[in-house]
Amino acid sequence: MLILKKLKNREKLSLKEAAKLYDMDLFTLGETANTIREKKFGKKTYFNINRHINPSNICKDVCKFCAFSAHRKNPNPYTLSIEECVEIAKNAYAKGAKEVHIVSAHNPYVGYEYYMNIVKAIRGELPDIHIKAFTAAEVNFFSGLSGKSYEKVLDDMIEAGVDSMPGGGAEIFDEKIRAKICKDKVGSENWLKIHELWHKRGKKSNATMLFGHIENRAHRIDHILRIRDLQEKTGGFNAFIPLVYQRKNNYLNVKKFLSGVEILKTMAISRILLENIPNIKAYWVTTTLNLSLVAQNYGANDIDGTIEKESINSAAGANSANGLKLDELVHLIKDSGYIPVERDSLYNELKIYK
Template structure:
């Protein structure tokens, strides 16, 4: 239990008894945290669903001509923020699509408004995929975008855009999106600023077990170097309303 797991042994765990694995995991959790559990009260806000990219697994994005497309105003966003603060929320989580008509200043403006009105509210915003998109859209470096995020009140970054780090899988499910190396570069730079972030893994689509283990090993490697990840969030692929056309298991 005290030795770090390697790739081969991690892969073998997929064939072990489910309840035995659960018992092992709970034992390790109690070694680290005792009987404590952790949660926060937050609200996710998605300011726009208009997206220049077409990820095959996505059921959220829309084109500009889609009748279901939307872009919220700052006033609409602040109304939501006012409401959640009145209900003791501690964090607002802001992520969006890659809308070429919504520029970086628009995002920075809403972050600043939230932080000025509610300095106690934790602002988690912009995935690495969004940082990459906005940097390319505005001809800015990652460092420049990240510095502006810090300056305007962003406290941490969410873990979206990670999907599966294997590039062959990424080329199939989200071609043209931030690469795995770029994703890690952005999070490394964010951690170097003394900031924390999350990391996700989208699983249950076309990836293999080996792809999943590789994904987690790469996360561990950066965590060893920076200690900057707050949470690892596995996300189960949802089969409805997307282009992958994978049946429910």
């Protein structure tokens, strides 16, 4: 097949060519993706010990796929104090967490400094912990809230103690789809711009793609190729994370859920098209634990981490509210035929579980 020949010759595929990858059978795609994966990582599967902190669920935006923000389907608004956020981080660190992952709703009532002060306070108490905080969507919100440029917001984040950025808020880059599912959120060009500015500051980030809702395969390919192009320019993405849409408690009313085959094809295609991004994460929270482990045969080499507590996707039906125990995660990876490797947030290996 011409497309496979081009891939073997390490030629870049056009959008039209890349879209044809979905027409290939699952096992051919899987074999191609797994070859790339094993050249990079062998049988290693990465995870980290981390804790998610979601400071507030009060949001000025109304994304139709979201079940986390306080609205008609989630009538329980909350905002954590800075002290509560610090206490959560300290408790997690005492249990072995190497990273706190801070993502919030876009709460316009607490002020710009609230967000920066959360990071400053955690950094002051825990100088060694890695702080992954604030998506590009949040950076865009902070800019509007404060009147500061993207550049100034990012500089403030670094000064506060942010080490890396998560990849959320990307959803699907096609603007017609965004107008339907997340109309008021950061646009695709500004999402990419914010990550480019972050990378220019010598910092790393992740990239995501939310799929399985009202987008089609061509939209996914377009999204992946735009990530590929920015990575060529900056080299700043650590990982690409295809996030499977969770269908409960939101307003998209998607009736048909993706098949496991479609999810695995998307994982494999991500690995095939994004050879310039080191890691493909099958995020167990949205993919399900079992399918995330299967995805290790289809190009993925990471399943995220212990998490401890997860609020955003569990509100939409994911079975992730209480995270995973370390020994359970290690045993599951081993039972799948892979070597569990604890990593830090920048993918330095900390411990190999033989």
